[in-house]
Amino acid sequence: MEGKPSKLIPALIGGSIMGVLSSVPIINLGNCLCCMWVILGGGVGAYFYWRELSPDNEFSAGEGALVGLLSGIFGALFGTLIGYFFIATTGSNWFQQIMESIIESGEDIPTEFEDWLDTFEEGGFYSSLFVFIDLFFRIVLNSIFGTLGGIIGAAIFRKRKTADREGADKKA
Amino acid sequence: MKAKRLFRYKNIYVFIVGFSILWCFLFISVPFFRAGGSFLRKTAVFIMYFFAPVCHQIAERSFHIMNYPLAVCARCSGIYLGFLFGAVSYPFIRKLDSALLPPRWILGISVIPMIFETSLSRLGLIPTNRFLMGFSGLVPGAVIAFFVIPAVFQLVDILIKNEVNDYGRKTE
Numbered sequence: 001m002e003g004k005p006s007k008l009i010p011a012l013i014g015g016s017i018m019g020v021l022s023s024v025p026i027i028n029l030g031n032c033l034c035c036m037w038v039i040l041g042g043g044v045g046a047y048f049y050w051r052e053l054s055p056d057n058e059f060s061a062g063e064g065a066l067v068g069l070l071s072g073i074f075g076a077l078f079g080t081l082i083g084y085f086f087i088a089t090t091g092s093n094w095f096q097q098i099m100e101s102i103i104e105s106g107e108d109i110p111t112e113f114e115d116w117l118d119t120f121e122e123g124g125f126y127s128s129l130f131v132f133i134d135l136f137f138r139i140v141l142n143s144i145f146g147t148l149g150g151i152i153g154a155a156i157f158r159k160r161k162t163a164d165r166e167g168a169d170k171k172a
Numbered sequence: 173m174k175a176k177r178l179f180r181y182k183n184i185y186v187f188i189v190g191f192s193i194l195w196c197f198l199f200i201s202v203p204f205f206r207a208g209g210s211f212l213r214k215t216a217v218f219i220m221y222f223f224a225p226v227c228h229q230i231a232e233r234s235f236h237i238m239n240y241p242l243a244v245c246a247r248c249s250g251i252y253l254g255f256l257f258g259a260v261s262y263p264f265i266r267k268l269d270s271a272l273l274p275p276r277w278i279l280g281i282s283v284i285p286m287i288f289e290t291s292l293s294r295l296g297l298i299p300t301n302r303f304l305m306g307f308s309g310l311v312p313g314a315v316i317a318f319f320v321i322p323a324v325f326q327l328v329d330i331l332i333k334n335e336v337n338d339y340g341r342k343t344e
Contacts, residue, residue: 022225032228034251061273061319062326069327137222145226148316151323155276 005052007067014045014067014149015074018142022075023082035145041075042068042149043156050157061154068150072142079142080135087131178269181325185259185268188321192256199223199249203240219243235302247286250306254313261314262321271325274318282315 018041022028030036046064053059198219205216220229220243227244234241235249242249262268289308292298 028225029228031225034248035226038226060326060330061323062271062328062330065323065327066330133221138225141222141226147324147327148320151319152279154323155273155279155319 004057004063005049007049007063007070010045010048010052011067011070012074013048014041014043014071014146015076016078017041017044018071018075018146019078019082022142023079023086025086035141038072038075038142038145039149039152041142042071042146042151043153044149045071045146046150046153047157050153059154059158061151061158064150064152064154064158065147066150068147068153069143070146071150072144072146073139075146076135076138076142079138080131083134084131174269177329180328181268181271184324184328185262185321188324189256189259192252192259196252196256199243199252200237202243203237206240207238233300233302233305235306246302246305247309250309251313251316253306254310254315255317255320256313257310258314258317259321262317266318266322271322271329273322278315279312279319282312285311 018038021037021040022031028037031038045067046059049063049067050059202216202219205212205219208216223229223243227248229241229243230245231241233245233247235246236242244252286308289298289304293300293305298304
């Protein structure tokens with residue numbers, strides 16, 4: 001039995017796909033559908049790992065989960081970087097949008113938040129602070145849903161690998 | 173060795189159930205926080221911000237408590253509550269000392285009600301119903317728990333270098 005391939009490269013591929021799709025405005029709305037892009041990124045990572053496996057090696061759900069978890073962490077890093085670029089150019093982020101929707105609903109909000117909203121528009125300290133908060137939240141969410149994507153990917157691909165191996169055995 | 177593994181799996185299982193309870197508490201608590209004082213309202217905004225990347229949070233498509241919507245839509249609420257239900261019922265259906273995944277067709281079947289509900293609702297054949305959305309999310313949520321729990325068992329086995337190599341081959 002050959003050694004198992006590195007999980008880093010598949011995780012980087014999955015993470016970059018996850019990061020880009022989760023950060024580009026409009027396209028990132030796909031995440032509203034059960035975190036679709038994050039799950040997809042984990043699944044893509046699992047797929048590329050599965051491709052590198054030799055026919056003798058099994059693809060366990062644990063390995064899929066690990067690749068998905070790493071994809072999630074990379075996806076959070078890429079996503080925050082790309083997201084920061086869009087915040088810098090468009091001057092709008094999730095936090096601001098939530099606050100604005102709450103204000104529109106006529107709800108009484110703490111006055112500190114109104115001050116924060118002003119500083120967002122000026123690109124002040126809180127904008128930078130929220131990039132780090134955003135990174136932390138993304139790491140938590142992407143790790144969970146990326147792992148889920150890796151598990152689903154492993155559940156889909158593990159059988160095919162086994163079937164491929166059985167086919168190769170029959171041919172031999 | 174087997175007893176040690178069972179002990180580890182039990183700890184992981186308790187962690188997953190605990191995390192799932194915390195997750196559900198977070199999105200259900202938002203209406204109560206929004207109805208509270210200044211500090212609680214701030215907390216509610218941060219929780220809404222946390223869930224924003226994974227759900228559209230449209231109030232009309234969310235369950236309400238005290239006239240405030242939950243932090244996630246009805247379908248996501250169903251998925252997360254379903255996961256909690258699946259995780260709690262896991263030891264009554266599967267053995268905790270096993271890290272084998274169920275057959276993948278179960279996962280495929282579980283999403284059929286959600287696909288049907290979404291398709292019919294989008295086509296305008298049935299009205300958008302929050303309870304129907306929530307119920308259609310409950311089923312895949314519960315089923316996913318039966319994939320995630322053994323996969324996390326395997327993941328931890330891999331991380332502590334105690335890998336058992338028959339995960340991929342055996343399915344029940």
